[in-house]
Amino acid sequence: MNRTTLEKGLLIAGSLVIAAVFAYAGFNKITDPSDFADNIFGFAILPPALINLLALALPPFELGLATLLLIPYSRRIGALAAMLLTLIFCAVLLSALLRGLTLDCGCFGVGAPSRARMWVELGLDIVLLGSASLVYWRSLV
């Protein structure tokens, strides 16, 4: 197997994994936007006027970017959307951790509030950010 084929294979595998993660997260949130809105409220960042709009828009956005990642023609856009989203998730989670909050981030469905889980989710977001950046960069050049 030559290097180009290996790189292409890794690019597709990476896209599939990121798409699967976002599809799972999107499906989990779309079924109960009200609970997800409560999770967003817990971060104490957004005003009430924007919380429900974000809770309604984010799950379709995640499902949309997962779909774009699966199509070779639109993979780059899906990867950029995943990059931007995980960057925001990282900033928001880190800010909550630094403010001493104990929350259920609602990232992958409803769970019990836990700081340990917040750190794990921050780690997962950093891995996703790295993977999405690589997919985007390799698709760009």
Add this chain to the structure above:
Amino acid sequence: MSLGAGEIPQARPVSKVVRDFSAVVVLALVALGAGLALNHFSSQQMPLVYQTPEQRLDAQLNSLISTPPFKVTPAATVGLPEFRAAVEAKNALILDARPSFFFQQGHVPGALNLARDNFAADYRALEPTLKTQLDRPVFVYCSGGACHDSKLVANALLSLGFANVSVYTGGWDEWSAQGLPVATGRAS
């Protein structure tokens, strides 16, 4: 640099990035439209401006009775020994404040589901049973120590005229971790 015959001009990386950002903005707008449309046709429609769980429960409570604005005050709490004794003696009303999905997965034997997120509908369904037991001790639980739903439901019951309402703070997490009896399904 001039292009040869048949060559397709390639977009420069910077213009590609600008185009990609624009596409992401379009995706965000489409997602917002899809989210609003889904909400519009949903059976559990959300208002566009966020309401806290307290505000939502207050609205549900006002559909049952006219009350002053709902306030959460510290309700009496009990630990596992007292709660377990009440469950085993079957001399108290045990209420599970978690959403029905979790209740059906597993609950304390004899408990009824009075979910915080569906309070008014659940209360109406249970009203014939509940109204005959206004003076009995009532214990409310939710997931565990960090959950807020049992406190909200306990306060709502106090507003509705129940005299002796306590919150079992250990909740489902503690009860199930102790290996105590559990029931599943809609009601035990």
